Amino acid sequence: MCLILFAIAPDNHHHLVIAANRDEQHGRPTLSADYWPDDNDVLAGRDLQAGGTWLGVTKTARFAAVTNFAEVAPDPLPPRSRGELTREFLMGNEDCLSYLNRVDASHDQYRGFNLLISEGKQVYYYCNRVREIQQLPAGYYGLSNQVLDCDWPKVIKGRQQLQQLNSSEFDRTALFELLACRGDGSDHSARFILGDQYGTCAATVVKITADGTYFEERNFAPDGAEISRSIYQLD
Numbered sequence: 001m002c003l004i005l006f007a008i009a010p011d012n013h014h015h016l017v018i019a020a021n022r023d024e025q026h027g028r029p030t031l032s033a034d035y036w037p038d039d040n041d042v043l044a045g046r047d048l049q050a051g052g053t054w055l056g057v058t059k060t061a062r063f064a065a066v067t068n069f070a071e072v073a074p075d076p077l078p079p080r081s082r083g084e085l086t087r088e089f090l091m092g093n094e095d096c097l098s099y100l101n102r103v104d105a106s107h108d109q110y111r112g113f114n115l116l117i118s119e120g121k122q123v124y125y126y127c128n129r130v131r132e133i134q135q136l137p138a139g140y141y142g143l144s145n146q147v148l149d150c151d152w153p154k155v156i157k158g159r160q161q162l163q164q165l166n167s168s169e170f171d172r173t174a175l176f177e178l179l180a181c182r183g184d185g186s187d188h189s190a191r192f193i194l195g196d197q198y199g200t201c202a203a204t205v206v207k208i209t210a211d212g213t214y215f216e217e218r219n220f221a222p223d224g225a226e227i228s229r230s231i232y233q234l235d
Contacts, residue, residue, distance in 0.1 A: 002021055002022070002023035002067060002068075002144055002145055002193070002200075003020060003021045003023075003067075003142070003143070003144050003154060003155070003158065003179070003191050004018060004019075004020040004055075004065055004067065004116065004142070004143040004144075005018070005019045005020070005140075005141070005142050005143075005155075005158045005159060005162045005178065005179075006018045006019070006020075006116070006123075006140075006141050006142075006143070006162075007139070007140050007141070007162060007163070007166070007170075008123050008136055008137070008138050008139060008141070009121070009138035010138070010140070010163075010166050010170075011166065011169075013169075013209050013210060014170065014207060014208070014209050015061075015120060015121050015208045015209060015210070016063065016118055016120075016121075016123060016206070016207075016208040017162075017170050017175075017206070017207050017208075018055075018063070018065070018204070018205065018206040018207075019162065019175040019176070019178055019179050019203075019204075019205050020055055020065060020179070020203070020204045020205075020206075021179050021191060021192060021193075021200045021202070021203050021204075022045075022054050022055070022200065022201050022202040022203075022204070023193050023198065023199060023200050023201065024054075024198070024201050025197060025198050026195075026196075026197060026198065026199065026201060026221075026222050027197070028047070028049060029047075029048040029049055030045055030046060030047055030048055030201070031045060031046040031048060032045055032202075032217060032219055032228060032230055033045045033056075033202075033204070033215065033217040033230050033232075034230070039090075039091050041058045041059045041060065042056055042057075042058050042090045042091060043056060043057050043058065043059075043215055043232055043234065044056025044057070044086075044090065045202065045217065047081075047083050050081035050083050050084070051081070051083070051084070051087065052081050052082070052083020052084045052085070052086060052087040053083055053086050053087055053090070054066060054083065054086065055086065055204055055206075056086060056087075056090050057090075057206060057208070057213055057215055057234070058090055059234050060120070061118075061119070061120035061208050061213055061234075062089065062090055062117075062118065062119055062120070063116070063117065063118040063120075063123075063206065063208065064085070064086035064089045064090050064115070064116065064117045064118075065086060065115075065116045066082050066083065066085050066086050066113055066114065066115050066116075067113065067114045067143060067144060067145055068082065068111070068112065068113060068114075068145055069111070069112025069113055069114060069127065069128075069129050069145060069146070070112075070145040070146060071111075071112045071129070073111065074111065077111065078108065078109050078110050078111055079109055080106070080109045080110050081110075082110050082111060082113045085103060085110070085113065085115050086115070086117075089117050095119065096117050096118065096119055096122065096124040096135075097124070097133065097135075099117065100115075100117070100124055100126045100133045101133070103115065103126060103128075104126065104128070104131060104133065107128040107131060108128075110128060112127075112128060112129050113127070113128055114126075114127045114143055114145075114147070114148065115127070116143065118208075120208060122135060123135070123136045124136065125143075125148055127147055127148070129147075130147060134148075140159050140160075140162055140163045141159060142154075142155035142156065142158050142159035142162075143155070144188070152187075152188035152189075153183070153186060153187075153188055153189040154181070154183065154188055154189055154190060154191045155188075157181075157189075158178060158181075158191055161178055162175075162178060165178070170207060172205050172207075172214070172216060175205045176203060176205060176216075176218065178191070179191055179192060179203045180192050180203075182194070192224065194222070194223070194224050195222060196222050197222075199220075199222055199224075200220055200224075201219065201220060202217055202218065202219050202220065203217070203218045203220070204216065204217045204218075211235070212233060212234050212235040213232075213233075213234040214232075214233055214234075215231070215232040215233075215234065216229070216230065216231045216232070217229070217230045
């Protein structure tokens with residue numbers, strides 16, 4: 001996952017709005033978003049290589065997403081997969097603060113990561129390269145492969161454009177268009193990455209409201225063509 005644009009309590013109806021792109025090797029084996037057979041409360045895609053996920057929700061409005069932190073890979077590589085961070089939160093019932101304290105205690109067992117988790121209303125952020133647990137106030141945010149709200153163009157402009165969508169009540173088509181920006185050729189401007197081997201494999205929109213959770217995932221071929229779409233409404 002390389003870009004997460006999100007809004008916390010932007011109005012009286014929405015608790016959390018997320019628009020996210022997952023960038024990965026196209027050949028990495030994954031399953032598209034669906035309810036998990038080993039825990040049918042969890043709705044998420046699944047990485048078949050390590051068993052975790054990049055982003056998911058539950059029927060009780062838990063949410064988790066992870067991005068890699070851009071850095072030179074440590075040597076030796078830490079033993080644990082970052083995808084388990086989201087998996088364990090979604091499959092568990094621990095509160096956010098307790099969970100992140102436990103994650104922090106084992107922060108050096110993972111490569112660099114950013115983690116977002118929520119139990120439906122309150123949203124927490126943790127980066128194992130900063131090691132500060134933050135409960136985020138209401139507002140608009142952007143997260144990529146650096147710290148939260150870094151100065152990359154796709155983060156700055158994406159966050160600004162997400163805020164402008166409030167007047168349209170976060171129309172799902174507009175949210176996906178927000179994620180489709182190919183950039184202007186400058187560093188870190190493209191939100192949607194094209195590449196034969198590596199690029200944007202999936203885009204996801206999640207809207208958690210007082211009425212339930214809307215979840216839509218679109219999957220893409222290396223040339224950017226949409227190849228599948230999954231839509232779920234969790235009441």
